[in-house]
Amino acid sequence: MLRYGITIFLSAFLLFEVQLILAKRILPWFGGAPAVWTTCMLFFQLLLLAGYAYAHGLAAHLSATAQRRLHLALLSASLVLLAILWTAWGNPILPDADWKPADSAQPVWRILVLLGASIGLPFFILSATNPLLQAWFSRSHPDTPPWRLYALSNLGSLLGLLGYPFLIEWLLPLSAQAWTWVFGYALFAAGIVASSRAPAIAPAPAQTTAMAAAAVPARASYLLWFALAAMASVLLLATTNQMTQEIAVIPFLWVLPLSLYLLSFILCFESERWYRRGPYAVALLLALAGIGVVLHLGVDLPIYIQIGAYTALLFVACMTLHGELARLKPTANRLTAYYLTITAGGAAGGLFVALFAPLAFAGYWELHLGLWGSAALLLAVWWRDRNSFLHHGHVWPAVAVPLAVLALSVYLAHKSLLDAGSELLPTGGWLALAAAVAGSALVAGVRRRAPVPAWAHAVLFGLALTGYGVALAWLARAPLAESIAQTRNFYGVLHVKEDNPDNEEWHRYRLMHGRITHGHQYRRWDLRTEPTSYYAQDSGIGLALLRHPRRPLPLHVGVIGLGAGSLAVYGNSGDVFRFYEINPDVVHLAAGDRALFSYLRDSEAATDVVLGDARLQLERERARDDTLRFDVLVVDAFSSDAIPVHLLTAEAIEVYLARLRTPDGVLALHITNRYLDLEPVVAALAERHGLTLRIVESASGQYVFESTWVLLAHGDALERVAGLAEASRPAATASVAPWRDDYSNLFRIIKW
Structure with a gap:
């Protein structure tokens, strides 16, 4: 062996x-x-x-x-x-x-x-x-x-x-x-x-006869093998998507959920003692209800709570799904068909998340469907098995399941009425009815000392599943409330929200990537070219563009990350603003005659958009010796919670510096981030490349957000930016190693 x-x-x-x-x-x-x-x-x-x-x-x-x-x-x-x-x-x-x-x-x-x-x-x-x-x-x-x-x-x-x-x-x-x-x-x-x-060793004749006579698995068994594996795969990939889009795209957040997924396989197939239906059913019930709260609060929760909640849900769900899968395993002579069916289910889950979901859904709704589908499938498996706890007449499932969903519904109804005035009466109505029936069954069982009948379980769980589905549907649609446009593609989920349509002064369009604002524009004519969001005139990028040593001469400006195109408001006649954007849907929303945002159309500067990964495009421009050099190169790709690490490595900085015009070229990095303290990383990169560095922190105002910008340059270029010394501070001593293409450590900079 x-x-x-x-x-x-x-x-x-x-x-x-x-x-x-x-x-x-x-x-x-x-x-x-x-x-x-x-x-x-x-x-x-x-x-x-x-x-x-x-x-x-x-x-x-x-x-x-x-x-x-x-x-x-x-x-x-x-x-x-x-x-x-x-x-x-x-x-x-x-x-x-x-x-x-x-x-x-x-x-x-x-x-x-x-x-x-x-x-x-x-x-x-x-x-x-x-x-x-x-x-x-x-x-x-x-x-x-x-x-x-x-x-x-x-x-x-x-x-x-x-x-x-x-x-x-x-x-x-x-x-x-x-x-x-x-x-x-x-x-x-x-x-x-x-x-x-x-x-x-050829099996003995008696063994051969016994193997041939072994029961051939029924079609229902194949379907359950496939469905259990598919649901586990959907939850794995959907949970990974959820964490990486809201935290960071790093190997650790690939490895953590996949490791828990595999650990559940190891435990469930190593021995039957690792999986017990009753305890895991209770744990799954709590996890399914609790994740609804996490999905609603989202990025407002500390990072450790988000990671802990998603990984706990995934592990409990996979232990339950794989535990049931292991209980259904056939005799050894059927093992290749068994493994093939499991693998087909896993591949089907991957196809659903990677190919079907981005085309069919306007948001990351595959997680919501995976949660509901897993609950429905497990209830079906337990109902099919006459030896499961559902057929023992226990009172606790009849009470616990509806009450857990009712608790989630009451929370969501309360939050929606407070936050957005949404109506959740359908959910509350279904779940209140389910809880009432559960209470009646409990009282009847206690009085008569009789088990809860199977039909009562069926009715209660049907109502609970319906209520849970309604709650998940609301959670999926809530981020898109008041949206006038929404798209989803390989690069993420975008939607444009219309705020205050009945208030002329505060009426605006807001570009959202997931739950993060990537720029907004007021609809009032005299405010359409007002600097907004992270780009105030006293912000780091505002100072770099308004008080650059070459002013009042025209500037060449490169911007990595188009967003709503907000930085185009700083363009003067004769200026050239080149935006680099990888997501074609962002370009459709921010550029062109039919775009919802008009910053680029309204700018006095000449503007163009280069579609593709910014670093690759800059490398190609460098290789072909493109004559356009930038007086200011803006890297505005880190305000999302999931940052593109490859844009903040030593090799990336080398590419940026090669595209700056000397001696006054300024590199501006926007490092405002909810979860990550990027200042030590930038300080280490500045030290490695021999750059001077100033950090500008600006407060929120009437039209702008609080922001943190880092300006870097060779020699004394930053000293010649008027007013920068008074408006900025130096960085703290670098406390981390500079990131490289083959090394980055987000653990050291997480804001736990």
């Missing part, structure tokens, strides 16, 4: 390690968007499904000898392919710069093709290892159950995930990580060869 166990463990470790290596490699190429990881996960889930289908086909249709020959041939081909890529790219698995996208079109398909070219065949081989080697093990050890090997596979996956952000990412640059992985793959190949040499 040792050779099988080591090979399966190593394959699982490498399987998840390479996901993180490649996702980190391509993340900057696609703007650091949270959907990069979701798309990577979709690719790996689809290839995992292909690997499991391949293993199932081999086990079902080929002899043991033919299986080994075919698998060893594919393994050899994968090693040859790695050697070819090494000669072409200089690294066996990391694609070179020629694969960087030229624009922001079709990012999902580009990522899928890129991953297929770089790691497709080796990943396919790794993904087939677990079911295939378990099938080989069952042939050579027919009296030993193979289920522990599945848990060992998940343990390897878990260690591969946890080892990356806490060890490998810190110790090795990306190129060295890739070479280390290739060395591990060579060891894995040796393990496959060793495992293929183990003799296959």
Whole structure:
């Protein structure tokens, strides 16, 4: 068993390690968007499904000898392919710069093709290892159950995930990580060869007869395997999306939910003692009700509460879903079909979140659907099993489920009436009725000392599910209240809110990315060109543009992050303002004759918008020696809670400095952020590049928000910005290492 166990463990470790290596490699190429990881996960889930289908086909249709020959041939081909890529790219698995996208079109398909070219065949081989080697093990050890090997596979996956952000990412640059992985793959190949040499023991005639006579799983079993796996996958990816869009797109927030997902697999398949229906049903009930409060409060909650709530929900839900999945596992001779169905369910969940949801939903509603779908599915599973607690006549489910949903409904009704005057009577009505029926059943049960009848459970849970669905629907739609436009694509969710339409003075349009304002514009004619939000005249960027040493001469200004286009109000006749924006939907809302915001149309400066990742576009301009150099280069991409880390590394600063006009060029970084203290990072980068630095903190006012800007320049350029010395302060001593493309540490700067 040792050779099988080591090979399966190593394959699982490498399987998840390479996901993180490649996702980190391509993340900057696609703007650091949270959907990069979701798309990577979709690719790996689809290839995992292909690997499991391949293993199932081999086990079902080929002899043991033919299986080994075919698998060893594919393994050899994968090693040859790695050697070819090494000669072409200089690294066996990391694609070179020629694969960087030229624009922001079709990012999902580009990522899928890129991953297929770089790691497709080796990943396919790794993904087939677990079911295939378990099938080989069952042939050579027919009296030993193979289920522990599945848990060992998940343990390897878990260690591969946890080892990356806490060890490998810190110790090795990306190129060295890739070479280390290739060395591990060579060891894995040796393990496959060793495992293929183990003799296959043909089952005795009696065993063969018994295996053939073993009950074939019913269609309902296949559907439940598929549905339980799909719901767990939806919750995993939707929870990861939710956390990364509101916190940061970093490997740790990829690893944490995926590790909990895998841990639930390990525990549930290692032993039945880890999963008990009753306790986990109660925990899931509390988690489903509590997450509604977290979804409503969102970014107003401290970061540790958000992370704790989402990860607790995910773990409890996955333990329950995977626990039920493990209880439904078939006999060993059906294991490849079982694994194939589970993997198909996981891939279906990935397709739903990565492809269907962005096209069908105006917000991140897949999490809400996953919550409701998981609750409905588990109730169906428990109802189907006549030995479950639902059929024992217990009073507590009849009371606890409606009351938990009622508590959530009362909270939401109270908050909505206070905050927005919304009407939640349908939810309150349903849940009050459910609670009344539950109370009646409880009283009847106590008086008659009789169990709660099954029909009462069915009615109560039906009402509770309906009420919970209404509450989740309100939570999903609430952020879009008063929106006059909303879009969702690969780069996020945008909506434009209309505030105070009946008040001429305060009537405005506000651009929201998730729950964060990315600029607003007042509709009154004399206020349309007023600096607003983070761009007040006494802010860092206001001082840099109004009092630049080259004024009153025309300025060339580059702006990374278009938003509503607010900075165009500072443009004078003769100025050139070039905006860099990766999200085409932002461009549609802020630029052009039919845009909802008119800052660019109203500006006296010449304005243009470059579509694509700003850093890639600046690198290309630098490579072709674009003659346009900037007097001020603005990096305004960090006010969202999820920051694009690749725009704040030493390599990124080098690109920015190369595009500044000397000797007076000023680099302006907007570092206002709810969760992250970016000042130490900027201070470390300034020290590394020998730049002077001033920090300007401006207060909120009638039309503007509180903001923090950092201005950097070579030599004495900042000293010649009139009034800057009095309006700014120096940065504290750098307390963190400067970020690089292959190193960043957000833990040190989180505002817990």
